Amino acid sequence: MSGGCHPISFEAEVIRFDGPGGWHGIFLPTDAASEARFFGRANALGAIAVRAQFGATEVRTSLFPDKRRDSFLLPLKATVRRTENVKEGDRITVTLLVDL
Numbered sequence: 001m002s003g004g005c006h007p008i009s010f011e012a013e014v015i016r017f018d019g020p021g022g023w024h025g026i027f028l029p030t031d032a033a034s035e036a037r038f039f040g041r042a043n044a045l046g047a048i049a050v051r052a053q054f055g056a057t058e059v060r061t062s063l064f065p066d067k068r069r070d071s072f073l074l075p076l077k078a079t080v081r082r083t084e085n086v087k088e089g090d091r092i093t094v095t096l097l098v099d100l
Contacts, residue, residue: 008035009095014076016088024088025075028063032096033071036063039098048072053095055084063096 012026028036039048047062057080063072074094076086086092 007095007097008032008039009093011091011093014081014086014088014090014092023075024078024081024086025073026092026094027066027069028072028074030071036072036096039063039096049098050074051097053097054080054086054092057083 010032046065
């Protein structure tokens, strides 16, 4: 890991969004969102590439800024939810690392 960034671990509730596909995600708690801002360069949309670990599963994904909540959204793909048996309303522990 470069830049001296350390892993960020937190617990958050899985939420389901209305709309096409009914996708799922979590919002980073305030302290985790503050740390994630220093994780690396955001792309043109403000997304930050990360590796996220949920249980035994690690995936490459992105954090997406949510200005209304002054946080980041971490989407949870269906394959990850099935593998880790995660559903809407569950509280899960997540560890984020910079994806170089």
